[in-house]
Amino acid sequence: MLELNEQQRKAVEYTEGPSLIIAGAGSGKTRVLTTRIAYLVSQGIDPFNILALTFTNKAAHEMRKRIEKMAGKDARNIWMGTFHSVFARILRNEALKLGYTHNFSIYDTEDSKSLVRTIINEDKLDNKLYKPSFVYNRISRAKNSFISPRQYLEDPEIMTEDMLNGRPKLGELYLKYTQRCFKAVAMDFDDLLLKTHELLDKFPEALNKYQHHFNYVLIDEFQDTNLVQYLIVKKLSAVHRNLCVVGDDAQSIYSFRGATIKNILNFENDYPELKVFKLEQNYRSTQTIVSASGNVIDKNKFQLKKNLWTVNQSGSKIKIFKCSSENDEGFLVAQSIMNEHQTLKLRYKDFVILYRTNAQSRAFEESLRRFELPYRIVGGLSFYQRKEIKDLLAYYRVIYNQNDEEALKRIINFPARGIGDTTFAKILVYASENKVTLWDVISNIKQYPIGNRFTEAISDFYMLIKSFMVICHDKDAYEAAHYVAKHTGILKLLHEDKSLEGIGRYDNVQNMLSAIKEFTTRNDITDFSLLAFLNEVSLLTDFDMQSDDDDKVTLMTIHSAKGLEFSIVYIVGLEENLFPSIMSSGSREEIEEERRLFYVALTRAQKKAFLTYAITRFKWGNIIYCEPSRFLDDVDKSHIEFSEPEMDYKPVSIPKKETPSYNLIQKKTINDYKPSGTFVPGDISKVEVGMDIEHEKFGPGKVLRLDGPATNKKATIFFDLAGQKNILLRYAKMRIIDKKHE
Numbered sequence: 257m258l259e260l261n262e263q264q265r266k267a268v269e270y271t272e273g274p275s276l277i278i279a280g281a282g283s284g285k286t287r288v289l290t291t292r293i294a295y296l297v298s299q300g301i302d303p304f305n306i307l308a309l310t311f312t313n314k315a316a317h318e319m320r321k322r323i324e325k326m327a328g329k330d331a332r333n334i335w336m337g338t339f340h341s342v343f344a345r346i347l348r349n350e351a352l353k354l355g356y357t358h359n360f361s362i363y364d365t366e367d368s369k370s371l372v373r374t375i376i377n378e379d380k381l382d383n384k385l386y387k388p389s390f391v392y393n394r395i396s397r398a399k400n401s402f403i404s405p406r407q408y409l410e411d412p413e414i415m416t417e418d419m420l421n422g423r424p425k426l427g428e429l430y431l432k433y434t435q436r437c438f439k440a441v442a443m444d445f446d447d448l449l450l451k452t453h454e455l456l457d458k459f460p461e462a463l464n465k466y467q468h469h470f471n472y473v474l475i476d477e478f479q480d481t482n483l484v485q486y487l488i489v490k491k492l493s494a495v496h497r498n499l500c501v502v503g504d505d506a507q508s509i510y511s512f513r514g515a516t517i518k519n520i521l522n523f524e525n526d527y528p529e530l531k532v533f534k535l536e537q538n539y540r541s542t543q544t545i546v547s548a549s550g551n552v553i554d555k556n557k558f559q560l561k562k563n564l565w566t567v568n569q570s571g572s573k574i575k576i577f578k579c580s581s582e583n584d585e586g587f588l589v590a591q592s593i594m595n596e597h598q599t600l601k602l603r604y605k606d607f608v609i610l611y612r613t614n615a616q617s618r619a620f621e622e623s624l625r626r627f628e629l630p631y632r633i634v635g636g637l638s639f640y641q642r643k644e645i646k647d648l649l650a651y652y653r654v655i656y657n658q659n660d661e662e663a664l665k666r667i668i669n670f671p672a673r674g675i676g677d678t679t680f681a682k683i684l685v686y687a688s689e690n691k692v693t694l695w696d697v698i699s700n701i702k703q704y705p706i707g708n709r710f711t712e713a714i715s716d717f718y719m720l721i722k723s724f725m726v727i728c729h730d731k732d733a734y735e736a737a738h739y740v741a742k743h744t745g746i747l748k749l750l751h752e753d754k755s756l757e758g759i760g761r762y763d764n765v766q767n768m769l770s771a772i773k774e775f776t777t778r779n780d781i782t783d784f785s786l787l788a789f790l791n792e793v794s795l796l797t798d799f800d801m802q803s804d805d806d807d808k809v810t811l812m813t814i815h816s817a818k819g820l821e822f823s824i825v826y827i828v829g830l831e832e833n834l835f836p837s838i839m840s841s842g843s844r845e846e847i848e849e850e851r852r853l854f855y856v857a858l859t860r861a862q863k864k865a866f867l868t869y870a871i872t873r874f875k876w877g878n879i880i881y882c883e884p885s886r887f888l889d890d891v892d893k894s895h896i897e898f899s900e901p902e903m904d905y906k907p908v909s910i911p912k913k914e915t916p917s918y919n920l921i922q923k924k925t926i927n928d929y930k931p932s933g934t935f936v937p938g939d940i941s942k943v944e945v946g947m948d949i950e951h952e953k954f955g956p957g958k959v960l961r962l963d964g965p966a967t968n969k970k971a972t973i974f975f976d977l978a979g980q981k982n983i984l985l986r987y988a989k990m991r992i993i994d995k996k997h998e
Contacts, residue, residue, distance in 0.1 A: 260284075260291065267533035268292045271299070271472070274493075274527035276520075277502040280564045281549065281859035282540025282821070289476055289502050290319050293334065294326035296472055303333035305471040307492070310338055311480055313796060315819070319476075320780065332780050335470070339485050340445060341795045343452040346466065347443070348791070353459050354451055359787065361442040361653050361660040362794040366641060368392055368433075368444045370662055375432050381425060395430050399446040400482055400514040405431035439693065440661040449484045456491045467495040477819075478503030478523075482514035490526065499527070505560050506553045509815060509853045517849075521558065538564050540821055540862055542571025548865075548895040549858045555890050556848045573897040576888065577868040582829075585870045586619030589826050590627045592866060593809060595974045596824055597629075598960050600863075604630055606823035608810040610857045612835040616828065617811050624809060634812035640796060644750065644761040645768055649790070651740050655724045656787050658695040668698075671745045674713040682706055683714075720744070728786050734773040736786040741765065814857045825861035827854070830869040830885040854887045867896075931955075938991035943971060952989040954981065 260268060264284060267277045268291050279285030289308075297303055310316045316337045323331045335342060348358045363371070372395075373388040398408055408414055409427040418426045437444065443451060456463045473493040475481065478501035481489075493499040501523065508517040524530045538546045546566045553559065577592075579585035593607050609620050614635055624631045639645065647670055650663035657663075669675040686697045686704050697704060701714045720743070728736040741747045750762040775792075776784045810822070829835055836850035858865055869884050931952050943949065947959045957975035964970045971988070974980045 260288070261537055263533055263535055263537075264288050264291075267535070268295050270531055270533070271296060271500075272498060273529055273531060274497055275500045275531045275533065276478075276523055277500065277533045277535065278560055278562055279502055279504050279535045280538060280562055281504065281507065281856075282538040282546075282566075283535035283564070284537075284539055285476075285502050285504075285535060286315075286319065286322075288535065289474065290322040291326065292500065293319075293474065294323050294331070297323075297327040297331055297334075301472060303327075303331055304335070305469065306334045306336075306474070307342070307470040307472070308334060308336040308474045308476070309342060309489070310336070310476045312819075313338055313341065313792075315476065316341075338795065339481075340448045341792075343448045343488070344791065344795060347448065347451055347455065350455055350459070350462055353462065354455060355438070356443070357441055357657070359441070359656045361440065361657045361663065362448070362791075363437065363442050363444040363662065364641075364794065365392070365445070366646075367442075367662045370665075371436055372429065372433055374665075375429055375436065379425065379429070379432075381429075386423060386425065386429070391426065391429055394426055395433055396446050397514070398430060399450055400484060402450075402484070405434050436661065439659065441657050441659045442662070449482075449488070453484055453488050453491075456488065463491060466492055471496050472498045473500070475499075475501045476503075477507075479505050479508035479517060479520045480510050480515045481519050483516060483519075484514075486519045497527070505558075506556075506562075506852055507818065507856050509818065509849060509856055511849055517558065521560065534562050536562050536564050538566040538568070541566065541859065542568050542863060544571045544573060544895050545858065545861050545865055548574055548891045549855055551892045551895070552851060552858060552887065552890045553855045556851055557844065558848055572864050574865045574867060574891065574895055575897050575899045577866060577899055578884075579868055579870045581872050582616070582619045582870050582874070583622075585828060585868050586621075586623035587626070589620060589828060589866070589868060590623035590629060591980060592826070593624075593629060593824075594627050595960070595980055596864070599958060599974065600823075602823055604807045604809045607826070608812065608817065608820075608822040608824075608860065609826045609828060610812060610814045610817055610860070611828050612814065612837060612853075613829075614813060616834075620811055620828070629809055630807065631809040631811055632806060634810060634816050639764070639767075640793060642761075642764055644746075644765055648737075648741055648744075648746055648765060648768065649793070651724070651744055651746075652737065652786055652790050654721060655728050655740070656790065658699075658721070659693045661694055664694050664698075667744075668714075668717060671749050673717060675710065675717065679706065679710050679714075731786075732776050732784045733786040733789040734769070734776050737772045737789070738769055741769065814853050817860050818856060821860055821862055823862050824864045824866070825857065826866045826868065827857045828868045830867055830888055831873075831882040832885055834873075834882070835885055836887070851887060851890070854890075936991065937989045940985040940988055940990070942992060943969075943985060948993050949973065949990050950993050951975065951983075956993070 264287070267275070267288050271292070277285065277288060279288065293306060293308060296306060308316075308319070310319065320331070320334070320336055323334065323336075335345075337345075344362065347354070347356075348360070351358045351360060369388045369392050372391050373383070376383050376386050376388060376391065398405075403411070403414075405427065408430055415424070415427060418424050437447070456466070470492055473489060475489060480503070489499065501520070503520050505517055505520050508515065508520070511517070524532075541549075543566055546564050546568075550564055577585070577588055579588055589609060593604075596602065597604065597607070611617065611620075617633060621631065621633070640649070647666055650660075650666040653660050653663040654667060665680070668680060682704075683694060683697050683706075686706075687694050690697075698714055698718050701711050701718070706714070724736075724740055724743075727739050731739065747762075747765065750758060750765060753759070753761070772786075772789055775781075775789050781788065814827075833841070835854070836847055840846040840850050867888065869888070870882055872879050872881055874880075931950065935950065935952065937952065943959060943962070945959050945962055948956065949959060950956050951973075954973075954975040957973045959971055959973050960980070961972040962969055963972070969985045971983050971985050972980065973983055
């Protein structure tokens with residue numbers, strides 16, 4: 257408690273009744289939330305009666321470690337995790353009430369899209385008109401709006417909209433998708449929320465049980481909750497009303513996922529006795545960054561007013577780079593990273609490049625490779641989405657849920673056992689005609705006219721799965737997982753592939769088996785079965801898979817950067833129709849969310865922030881002219897420095913055309929530099945790496961590198977006004993201004 261400031265301490269100690277903790281960026285909200293939970297335990301509250309909900313497993317794991325350190329090992333009994341993981345735990349306990357078994361499968365997005373694709377093909381619909389991703393997103397939006405398939409089909413407004421858009425079958429696809437998931441004893445991510453709400457709404461005894469179980473409910477990142485999540489939490493906390501929500505409306509950026517800022521803005525309407533705490537001291541960033549980000553968010557109309565401040569040093573001004581094209585932008589950012597890395601002696605992992613869309617990464621990747629700078633892209637293919645991993649996980653899923661249609665489809669002929677697509681199609685037909693599951697057909701295959709050769713192959717597959725079911729019942733997760741990987745032939749198949757890709761796939765499987773081995777040695781769990789591992793891994797998000805161990809420059813979308821911090825941040829592509837996005841510029845609400853996104857990006861920076869925009873970009877094979885983003889004007893001019901450093905290559909030429917005006921202050925150019933009247937060129941033989949110098953033409957700079965023999969030494973110097981230059985010292989008119997070397 258001694259490490260908390262006054263407002264943080266008050267927020268921690270107020271435990272009875274509803275409370276809202278408005279936590280500005282970098283204000284120590286995680287410390288407050290974890291300390292508050294530890295404080296509850298220290299006051300004698302049973303950890304079993306505390307529910308804490310987060311948005312990533314990684315965040316939950318970090319918070320649990322902190323709480324255990326403060327409150328002891330008994331804190332392991334707290335119900336803590338993501339909304340989806342906690343609700344999945346409740347649903348597994350109560351599954352029979354909803355017509356499921358406790359071993360139900362959880363479909364990730366790719367599983368769901370695969371099932372949608374199957375249904376579209378079965379119905380012989382045009383998959384260009386009915387794109388699986390579009391149909392899946394339509395179904396997801398309907399679910400999160402509490403619209404059931406029947407309600408969808410009976411709503412004349414929705415059906416008319418689909419008809420006018422040339423997709424009249426969407427409602428039928430939604431109904432069939434729901435039926436197939438239920439038949440497969442599977443829930444998708446949306447179902448984990450909807451089924452929990454259904455459980456609490458339709459079964460009063462279940463609602464009463466959990467209302468009296470959870471005496472204290474705490475929610476992290478409350479601004480990211482959607483309507484369903486809020487309604488569930490509201491029900492769970494209705495008896496004791498000890499609901500504490502922590503969040504920042506200025507960081508509400510996930511409306512495309514169904515999150516609504518109204519939950520935090522209107523929270524007081526549901527809780528008139530609400531106690532509000534504002535955490536306004538920023539511990540992360542320099543005064544310049546805190547003030548500039550405040551300038552930005554102040555432009556929004558819909559917000560909870562707060563006044564962020566810091567006692568940190570002022571720091572550098574925010575530099576704005578005007579680039580001629582996206583390639584120049586990439587080159588300039590890479591060059592700047594190299595210079596800052598050498599000058600400030602930072603690690604590469606201290607740098608991040610943030611963009612609005614993943615498509616922008618190309619130019620930065622090319623330039624980083626050109627400068628031989630290590631980098632990683634966040635948002636690529638997740639480890640658990642790789643084919644070899646999905647294949648092995650599918651075996652594990654079928655062992656516990658033989659009705660899992662998507663998993664069965666993946667493994668029935670992998671590794672190849674003579675059960676091709678035609679044979680599998682026949683199994684599907686038999687299952688449909690007889691109104692039974694795929695597994696029912698497989699387990700009684702001799703009753704169906706499928707051919708002796710195929711009957712034998714399918715029978716062997718059936719016996720293989722049955723043997724795995726016995727093994728997994730008796731062994732821990734690692735022993736069972738390794739046994740399955742070996743006896744399916746997957747390990748042998750991958751090991752025999754000596755191509756570069758094959759070696760990579762084999763290593764990936766070994767890495768997963770290592771992760772399972774580690775799972776069996778954890779001290780925060782009691783169930784070490786393969787099913788327990790499967791339940792946990794099915795709820796991992798891409799964010800949970802991110803590792804910050806490698807010393808590499810990070811490239812990611814701003815949405816992916818939420819909750820992270822870096823010493824130096826580059827926010828790129830600040831142009832109208834790119835950021836703010838042309839898809840999010842139709843209303844005040846949309847523009848304000850885009851501005852909140854810019855605010856989130858800016859507040860990731862601890863020491864320095866760079867903003868870049870391009871005058872031209874290639875789009876659809878043509879050069880388009882770009883207008884600087886309106887968000888650049890949101891930053892007060894006193895916090896910015898306009899910069900166009902010279903680059904070590906020739907920028908692309910731009911066709912002559914009047915370019916957009918830009919009303920920010922213009923920086924000095926090298927032509928404006930005038931040395932002091934006492935300037936006299938010095939003895940360049942004493943120049944060393946790291947020295948500060950003054951050049952007659954280019955002005956002040958720092959020596960980054962020295963190359964060549966003493967008689968013809970070349971220096972790489974970064975000048976404040978002119979950028980990086982390579983100079984032959986014997987011809988240079990400059991002097992050393994590093995005091996200790998004068």
